[in-house]
Amino acid sequence: MLGSDRRASHTGSAAAVARPRPFRVDVQRRNDVTIVQPQGELDLATVQTLQAALDGVERAGRLVLDLRGLSFIDSTGLHLLVALDRRAQRDGFRLTLVAPAPPMDKAIQVSGLGQALPFVAADDALGHCPGESSSGPDDGLG
Numbered sequence: 424m425l426g427s428d429r430r431a432s433h434t435g436s437a438a439a440v441a442r443p444r445p446f447r448v449d450v451q452r453r454n455d456v457t458i459v460q461p462q463g464e465l466d467l468a469t470v471q472t473l474q475a476a477l478d479g480v481e482r483a484g485r486l487v488l489d490l491r492g493l494s495f496i497d498s499t500g501l502h503l504l505v506a507l508d509r510r511a512q513r514d515g516f517r518l519t520l521v522a523p524a525p526p527m528d529k530a531i532q533v534s535g536l537g538q539a540l541p542f543v544a545a546d547d548a549l550g551h552c553p554g555e556s557s558s559g560p561d562d563g564l565g
Contacts, residue, residue, distance in 0.1 A: 444462070444463050444494070445463060446461070446462065446463035446464060446465070446468075446469040446472060447461070447462050447463065447472075448460070448461045448462070448472060448473055448476040449462070450476055450479070450480070452483075455482075455483060455484030455485060456483065456484065456485045456486075456487060456549065457480045457483040457485070457486050457487070458487045458489060458549075459473075459476055459477060459480065459486065459487070459488050459489065460489045460491075460492055461473050461476075461488075461490065461492060461493060462492035462493070463492070463493070463494060463495075464493070464494055464495040464496075465490075465493050465495065465496045465497070465499075465500035465503075466495060466496070466497040466499060466500065467497065467499045470499045470500055470503055473500075473503065474503060477503075477507060483516050484516060484517065485516060485517040485518075485519065486507075486511065486516055486517070486518050486519070487519045487520075487521065487548050487549065488504075488507065488518070488519070488520050488521070489521040489545070489548065490520065490521055490522055490523045490527075491521055491522075491523050491524060491545065492523075493523045493527055494527060495527065496523070496527065496530050496531070497530070498530075500530075501530060501531065501534055501536060504520065504531075504536060504540055505536070505540070508540050508541070518540075518541055519541055519543055519548055520540055520541055520542045520543070521542070521543065521544075521545050521548050522537065522542050
């Protein structure tokens, strides 16, 4: 009886921890810089939400996609990153990507996209924009 009580307790705890938080995308605009921050799991079920937010970005000189709020990314999310990089090259805007923290960045690193795409450290994400400072109290990435 004790073994089954322990198993039930463990299963209940695992179910509470495994429940994903709802996916959302925050978009901020500063001069010609647009910052897009997805939160939650980026996968087949949510990739269109992020795609719609990115498609809604117009006339950005620079797009910062901050992935630090992701708790998961699958191959559809990786494909979106590659397509966004191609779009930036085609449409002539500067793309800056901020990778999620380890271990959430594993898919990016294993696929080689960490070296192939324009990833930067979070502290450097806004540091190269004229008129913008990453040292201010609200840099939009913290």
